Amino acid sequence: xxxxxxxxxxxxxxxxxxxxxxxxxxxxxxxxxxxxxxxxxxxxxxxxxxxxxxxxxxxxxxxxxxxxxxxxxxxxxxxxxxxxxxxxxxxxxxxxxxxxxxxxxxxxxxxxxxxxxxxxxxxxxxxxxxxxxxxxxxxxxxxxxxxxxxxxxxxxxxxxxxxxxxxxxxxxxxxxxxxxxxxxxxxxxxxxxxxxxxxxxxxxxxxxxxxxxxxxxxxxxxxxxxxxxxxxxxxxxx
Numbered sequence: 001x002x003x004x005x006x007x008x009x010x011x012x013x014x015x016x017x018x019x020x021x022x023x024x025x026x027x028x029x030x031x032x033x034x035x036x037x038x039x040x041x042x043x044x045x046x047x048x049x050x051x052x053x054x055x056x057x058x059x060x061x062x063x064x065x066x067x068x069x070x071x072x073x074x075x076x077x078x079x080x081x082x083x084x085x086x087x088x089x090x091x092x093x094x095x096x097x098x099x100x101x102x103x104x105x106x107x108x109x110x111x112x113x114x115x116x117x118x119x120x121x122x123x124x125x126x127x128x129x130x131x132x133x134x135x136x137x138x139x140x141x142x143x144x145x146x147x148x149x150x151x152x153x154x155x156x157x158x159x160x161x162x163x164x165x166x167x168x169x170x171x172x173x174x175x176x177x178x179x180x181x182x183x184x185x186x187x188x189x190x191x192x193x194x195x196x197x198x199x200x201x202x203x204x205x206x207x208x209x210x211x212x213x214x215x216x217x218x219x220x221x222x223x224x225x226x227x228x229x230x231x232x233x234x235x236x237x238x
Contacts, residue, residue: 005059005122011049020059020118022126028094029126030078031070032086037120038063038145042088046114053115061120062088062113063145068132075129083135087148090117090127104130146179154180164188170209173200181207 003022006015025031043060045051064086068078078084091111092099098106111128113119118126135144154176162168168189170180177193184191185208192211193204201212 003122003124005118008047008056008058008060010056011047011054015047015060015121020122022118022124025070025072025126026128027072027074028128029072029091030068030075030084030129030132032064032066032084032125032127032132033069034061034064034066034120034122034125035083036065036142036145037061038149040146040149042149043114043119043121055116058114059118059120059122060114061122061125062086063148064113064120064125065135065141065145066120066125069124072129078129078132078134083137083141084132085135085144085148086113086120086125086127086132087152088113090125090131092128092131094128094130146175150176151179151183155183158183158187158189162187162189166190167192169194171215173197173204173207178203178207181209185209 003020004017005020007018007020008015022031039061040063043062046054046058046060066084068080068082068084071078071080089105089110090113092104092107093109094104096107096109098104098108104110111117113127133148135141158168158180162184164187166189168184169192170177170184171194173181173193173195181191181193181204191209192213193209194213194215195201195204196215198214204212
């Protein structure tokens with residue numbers, strides 16, 4: 001099969017479209033035909049080797065949405081044609097304490113999708129079956145990619161440190177903040193968005209914020225603090 005990918009052959013150099021050989025499919029891996037892939041600043045960091053851990057040639061892209069096209073003989077729980085997502089990690093050892101306790105992302109051998117592995121700026125990507133996340137067909141797939149990176153970045157602390165009945169503050173309504181507001185509202189929290197941009201007030205409310213406070217208005221912040229001290233909802237901030 002003819003596979004293609006946008007390849008970074010050296011740090012800070014333009015990517016070029018190349019034919020790539022993915023080799024045999026590993027026994028526990030699945031192959032996914034890429035339909036959509038988001039662009040994250042981490043892709044740029046790896047392209048520029050900002051962290052000193054890039055491995056070129058590199059295929060970037062770790063907000064991947066696509067359909068399973070092939071399944072290894074020992075892969076579990078997925079079917080050809082099923083739509084899945086692949087995020088920052090695409091594999092782990094599956095037998096260490098972290099993996100066995102459900103904390104696969106903490107595995108010492110976790111495989112980053114775009115470092116030493118081909119990412120989603122390609123026709124196809126491969127991942128261990130446990131890291132190909134099944135997606136509901138009702139999802140808007142063109143918009144879903146960022147949920148696999150920025151989305152989990154805000155969702156994880158929300159579910160760890162807050163309860164659905166809590167008051168939750170979201171500081172900054174940017175790339176992460178706008179998803180944090182939506183997650184917190186869907187989670188059931190009383191959501192306050194803090195922003196320095198008055199132009200984002202209505203946008204934040206549209207994302208589900210119950211209150212919007214200007215971080216440049218100390219009087220408004222004090223008034224909201226008095227409000228937040230009433231009732232039983234616990235405080236929180238992301």
